[in-house]
Amino acid sequence: DFPESSHFLHEAHNETTNGICRNVIHDMDAYGVCVVDNFLGDGQGKAVLSEVLDMSTKGVFKDGQLVSSNGRQDLKTIRGDQITWIDGREQHCTQIGKLISRVDAIIMRANKMYNNGKLGDYNINGRTKAMVACYPGSGSHYVKHVDNPNRDGRCITAIYYLNLHWDIKCSGGLLRIFPEGWTDKVADIEPLFDRLLFFWSDRRNPHEVQPAFHTRYAITLWYFDAREREDACRRYEKDRSSLKKK
Ligand SMILES: O=C(O)CCC(=O)Nc1cc2ccccc2cn1
């Protein structure tokens, strides 16, 4: 349920990238979560936002998996986001494509800078397409969950937020991460414009999106660890072939 991307690893060497990477490595090591503010700068951030708003007006957003509960409550009991998958090379998605390349460059560089080329003991060699998500402001939320509970290959979640003038007090939509091991602590992340967030995708970081009362946009990329992804695909093939035999 998360399409892989075919192009990756755009290298962009510059001072900003290096500075951000040191930040990412330190925070991922220390907390398993890292926030980078003003990632693209106002101009480019707004250019990405306008591409997403154009998509929204064209109605490309479909409901996330609709889990019908016991039929009585509303259908969106699990998650109220509407999503679409973007490769970044589509027409009218050039700005989103640039964002993706910039995040790739950070991850690739951090992957190299870390001790002998592994970030947090991972060897990152690919990622999913970009998932553009819209939470319509009608109290839509996402219940507490782990992105990758069963070693499907995804090791880092990267989320870029697009919400101008977002005020948690009246708009809600807080991302709350419950880092494993920090029993009495939570990481409350406001989905602010031009904010980039990284966190380990596995059970170390259960998280929830609290009800949002204004439209809330985010773009998510999941990065693969080469080995874990390979093992997951092999297991998947094995399961498929055993299913066929029956
Ligand atoms: O928008 C945020 O602050 C985070 C939202 C979030 O956790 N989204 C999300 C979306 C997902 C879509 C498909 C499969 C797994 C998924 C896990 N998480």
Ligand SMILES: [Mn+2]
């Ligand atoms: Mn999630």
